[in-house]
Amino acid sequence: MECTILNDESFKDFTEDDFDIKSFSANILQTKLVADYLQHLSELIRTLDAEIKQQVSSNAPILFRQASSIGTIEDVLENMQSRIGSLKSTHGYSSELVGKFWVGAMKSLKKQMKTSMLDSYHLRQALEGEYPKLLKLQNDLINRLNQLQPGFSDIEMHIIDEELHDSEQTNGKQKTNIQLNECFDIFEKSYLSISLSRLSDPINLMFSSSTTKLLPTQQELENLIKVIINELSVSTVSEVLVNKVARNIAKAIQLFAAKCEQSICTDSEGSQVVSAPTPAQLRNISAINILYNFCSMINKMLSEQQNLSSDATTRIIDALQCVNSLMHTAIHPFLNSVADCIEAILATMHTEDFSQPAASQSDSQSSLYMKELQEFIIRIQKDYFSEFQCKDFMYENLAPIACRAIILFMEHISLVRPLGEGGILRLVVDFAQIELALSPFCRRLTDLGKHYKILKAFRSLLILNAEEFQNNSAIGDVVPYDIVLHHLFSRAPIEMRSPHQAMNWSISRYIQWLDEHPNMTDRLAMIKGTLETYVQTVRNRQQKEFAPIYVIILNILEKDHLKENFSSIFADENELIKQKRNAINNLEFDTINKITRTQFAGEATSERAYSIVHDVLENGIREGNILLLIMNK
Numbered sequence: 001m002e003c004t005i006l007n008d009e010s011f012k013d014f015t016e017d018d019f020d021i022k023s024f025s026a027n028i029l030q031t032k033l034v035a036d037y038l039q040h041l042s043e044l045i046r047t048l049d050a051e052i053k054q055q056v057s058s059n060a061p062i063l064f065r066q067a068s069s070i071g072t073i074e075d076v077l078e079n080m081q082s083r084i085g086s087l088k089s090t091h092g093y094s095s096e097l098v099g100k101f102w103v104g105a106m107k108s109l110k111k112q113m114k115t116s117m118l119d120s121y122h123l124r125q126a127l128e129g130e131y132p133k134l135l136k137l138q139n140d141l142i143n144r145l146n147q148l149q150p151g152f153s154d155i156e157m158h159i160i161d162e163e164l165h166d167s168e169q170t171n172g173k174q175k176t177n178i179q180l181n182e183c184f185d186i187f188e189k190s191y192l193s194i195s196l197s198r199l200s201d202p203i204n205l206m207f208s209s210s211t212t213k214l215l216p217t218q219q220e221l222e223n224l225i226k227v228i229i230n231e232l233s234v235s236t237v238s239e240v241l242v243n244k245v246a247r248n249i250a251k252a253i254q255l256f257a258a259k260c261e262q263s264i265c266t267d268s269e270g271s272q273v274v275s276a277p278t279p280a281q282l283r284n285i286s287a288i289n290i291l292y293n294f295c296s297m298i299n300k301m302l303s304e305q306q307n308l309s310s311d312a313t314t315r316i317i318d319a320l321q322c323v324n325s326l327m328h329t330a331i332h333p334f335l336n337s338v339a340d341c342i343e344a345i346l347a348t349m350h351t352e353d354f355s356q357p358a359a360s361q362s363d364s365q366s367s368l369y370m371k372e373l374q375e376f377i378i379r380i381q382k383d384y385f386s387e388f389q390c391k392d393f394m395y396e397n398l399a400p401i402a403c404r405a406i407i408l409f410m411e412h413i414s415l416v417r418p419l420g421e422g423g424i425l426r427l428v429v430d431f432a433q434i435e436l437a438l439s440p441f442c443r444r445l446t447d448l449g450k451h452y453k454i455l456k457a458f459r460s461l462l463i464l465n466a467e468e469f470q471n472n473s474a475i476g477d478v479v480p481y482d483i484v485l486h487h488l489f490s491r492a493p494i495e496m497r498s499p500h501q502a503m504n505w506s507i508s509r510y511i512q513w514l515d516e517h518p519n520m521t522d523r524l525a526m527i528k529g530t531l532e533t534y535v536q537t538v539r540n541r542q543q544k545e546f547a548p549i550y551v552i553i554l555n556i557l558e559k560d561h562l563k564e565n566f567s568s569i570f571a572d573e574n575e576l577i578k579q580k581r582n583a584i585n586n587l588e589f590d591t592i593n594k595i596t597r598t599q600f601a602g603e604a605t606s607e608r609a610y611s612i613v614h615d616v617l618e619n620g621i622r623e624g625n626i627l628l629l630i631m632n633k
Contacts, residue, residue, distance in 0.1 A: 131191035136237040192244055195231055199252035202227055207259040214263050215286050218293065225297045228252070229305075236307045246312035250319035256294065257322045263287050264330045271333035273341055276383055284330045285387045291327050292390035295320055327390075331397060338380060339401045345373045346408050350507055354416050354423025366433040367426055374437045381440040395442055402441035403451040409434055410458050410479075411514060414486035415507055417498060424462050431459040454479055466491050466548070470555045482514075482523040485553055489530075492549040495537065499530040524557070 127134055202224045206216035216224075228249055235245040264270075264287050265280035272278065277285070298320060302313055349369045366374075388394045413427055435445055435455070445452050457478040461469065466488065469475065475484050489498040500510035503526075517523060531553065538546055 127187045129191070129194070131187045132234045132237050132241065134187065135241060139238065188241070188244075192248060195235075195245055196248040196251065198227060199231060199248055200255060203252060203256050203259060207262070214283065215260070215290055221290065221294055221297065224256075225301060228298075229301055232301075232305060232308060232312075239309045239311075242309055242312050243315070246308075246315045250315050253298070253316070253319040254322055257291070257326050260287050260291055261326055261329075264326070266329065266333050270330075271337045273334070273337045273380055273384070277387070281334065281384070282387070284334070285384075288327050288330050288393070289389045291323050291330075292393050295323050327393065328397070334384070335397055335401060339404060341376060342373065342401070342405050343408055345369055345376060346405070346412050347508060347511075348372070349412055350416065354426060355418040355420045356422025356426075357420040358422055365426075366429050370430045370433045370437070374433065377437050377440060385440060395447075398441040399448060402438045403448055405438060405441075406434070406448070406451045406455050408511070410454065410483050411486070411511060412507070413458075413462075414483045414490065415498060415500065415510070417490045418494070419490045428459060428462050431455065431462075450478075458483065461487070466552055470552055475556060476559065481520060481556070482527065485524075485527050485556065488549055488553050488556075493547050496534050496547050496550065497530065499526050502530045502533050527553075528557075 202220070206220050206224075231245050231249065232242065235242040264284055267280075269278050269280040270284050272281075298316065302308065302316060305313075346369065349367060352367055352369065385394065385398075409430075413430075416423070416427070439445065442448060457474045461472065461474065461479060461484065464472070469484065469488065475481065486498065489496065500507055503510070505513070513526075514523065517526075531550070534550065535546075
């Protein structure tokens with residue numbers, strides 16, 4: 001229709017862009033063609049009307065279909081609105097409906113499982129033996145439900161067991177996955193019981209009284225490990241199940257340790273070291289080797305189990321502690337005997353003579369006690385240590401014995417009296433020999449840590465003159481103070497007694513006292529008391545000077561970190577001491593007199609102090625004794 005009107009010449013004037021109704025009307029009137037145009041327009045209007053009717057009639061079906069579609073959509077929207085309203089009105093009841101269905105289904109399932117178990121032995125046997133597969137099906141079901149409704153396994157439903165509701169559950173709720181597992185709980189208990197039997201039977205068979213062997217073989221250990229691996233592998237379908245199976249494995253490990261313990265001897269027959277190993281000791285060694293191999297195989301198995309939970313791993317590792325404890329129980333009596341023999345041999349050094357004033361050819365050789373110690377260690381290494389297959393375990397337990405031997409060796413060395421130059425040289429050789437003697441106790445002597453450092457440092461101190469001890473940085477930082485001070489006592493004159501001599505103790509009694517008092521403060525307090533006894537002896541004899549070694553000992557004790565413990569031996573006023581030294585060096589009597597009056601002001605002994613200073617200046621006593629007399633009087 002649009003094309004027909006546009007192509008008609010009669011409408012051309014009307015459709016042009018510059019059409020003007022006023023000019024067009026004036027032009028028509030001027031030409032007096034109004035009647036003709038009106039007639040022509042009337043025909044055009046009829047044509048236009050016919051065209052419109054035709055277009056409307058042809059497009060009516062299309063319009064009807066579109067109107068019908070709109071009506072249908074409107075009906076659908078009305079229905080959806082109605083249903084949404086219905087859902088809103090039932091909000092909060094849908095989960096309750098699901099809960100009722102789930103609880104009802106679980107009750108029915110649990111009841112049916114109990115009935116089936118009682119009615120069919122074969123069904124019960126199948127479900128008990130293949131419980132891990134049944135548990136895997138349960139987990140698959142829960143996973144599928146979680147896919148349909150995320151978090152379904154964590155939804156809490158009403159519990160299905162009324163007895164459990166009254167006794168254990170305080171809120172009356174349980175998670176859905178727990179409820180499903182409880183339906184098959186009776187099969188889990190039976191499976192765990194069967195699993196424990198599978199783990200225990202090989203152990204009981206190893207130690208069966210019907211067999212002649214006392215301890216299991218390596219092959220039997222490997223078979224037991226295979227059983228353990230199989231039990232763990234099957235149970236990895238559920239973390240809960242694998243933790244319970246790990247508990248059974250822990251019980252089996254404890255049973256194995258208890259069976260091995262029956263073969264271990266801890267009395268004198270199992271601890272002697274004076275002769276070849278007894279049958280009981282050989283049996284102990286075999287038991288330790290077996291226990292160590294068992295622990296190693298278990299640890300290797302755990303490292304290869306990638307899917308094992310941390311709780312299960314921890315439970316099994318904790319159970320191995322009883323095996324480790326049994327190994328220590330079996331070996332400690334023997335090691336204690338070894339340590340006692342070493343201590344007894346070291347104590348015999350005091351029966352030898354180290355007072356030689358000059359070095360001789362014999363002093364370049366080790367002492368008799370050291371030769372005896374080396375022979376003893378070589379023998380036990382050959383007869384005993386070589387039989388142990390568990391080298392790591394042995395080094396772990398032998399290292400403390402070596403450390404103890406080093407400490408005892410240095411304590412005894414420091415107490416040797418009288419001590420001459422030749423004796424010092426022989427002790428230096430003994431230091432080198434004890435390193436060789438203790439080599440079977442560790443892979444490397446450096447593994448002994450600070451004890452080996454102390455041994456090396458003290459050896460270097462032995463060759464020093466007494467005066468060189470005062471400013472040596474190794475004293476206190478590496479070598480303990482008490483060992484150094486004991487050694488300095490050994491270089492002192494006989495009237496300056498060592499601490500054990502001042503107490504009228506034997507050396508063994510004094511060593512025991514040192515063991516009972518590991519605190520350095522207590523040990524240095526003992527030395528302080530010995531020094532005070534010596535000072536009192538000098539006073540009683542009315543001697544004018546102290547032994548030079550006394551000055552050296554006090555200088556070592558004057559180190560800053562020892563002042564609090566020895567404030568009664570040397571003056572607290574460092575500045576006064578410094579001034580005294582300067583005055584003594586310059587022999588300024590007035591200055592000494594003034595300082596002494598200041599320090600002893602108010603004391604009843606001030607006149608005695610003045611007389612000491614006078615005696616010092618009159619008799620020309622050496623500087624160190626001047627200072628010591630002033631500080632101690």
